[in-house]
Amino acid sequence: MTDSQRILTPADIHEAGLADWAAQDATLVARFATGDFATGLELVNRIGASAEDANHHPDLTLTYPEVAVTLTSHDVGGVTSRDIDLAQLISGHAADLGVDAASGE
Ligand SMILES: C[C@H](O)[C@H](O)[C@H]1CNC2=NC(N)=NC(=O)C2=N1
Numbered sequence: 001m002t003d004s005q006r007i008l009t010p011a012d013i014h015e016a017g018l019a020d021w022a023a024q025d026a027t028l029v030a031r032f033a034t035g036d037f038a039t040g041l042e043l044v045n046r047i048g049a050s051a052e053d054a055n056h057h058p059d060l061t062l063t064y065p066e067v068a069v070t071l072t073s074h075d076v077g078g079v080t081s082r083d084i085d086l087a088q089l090i091s092g093h094a095a096d097l098g099v100d101a102a103s104g105e
Pocket residue numbers: 055056057058071072073074075076
């Protein structure tokens with residue numbers, strides 16, 4: 001098993017310090033308050049480019065006010081360093097667009 005296939009512990013995930021993200025069962029989840037569909041589509045496109053580069057793909061939900069993202073490593077059934085790395089890239093794309101994490105339910 002390679003390091004990128006090791007399922008991370010809750011402590012590992014906490015240590016990664018992912019401000020926008022929450023660990024939920026065997027996934028990482030985040031919602032970004034894009035505010036309109038065009039901004040959401042731009043964020044989705046940037047996420048898609050990073051996912052293709054990494055060959056690691058999130059689940060995305062694009063709605064008018066926000067983009068919801070779920071990350072997990074399907075091949076091992078849990079959160080790995082691949083998810084942490086992509087989560088950091090996704091948070092960077094949101095920051096580049098001036099988009100904050102969504103708050104509340
Ligand atoms: C064959 C290809 O490398 C695999 O299907 C990749 C593609 N993207 C992936 N994305 C995610 N989230 N998990 C995977 O296990 C995965 N595997």
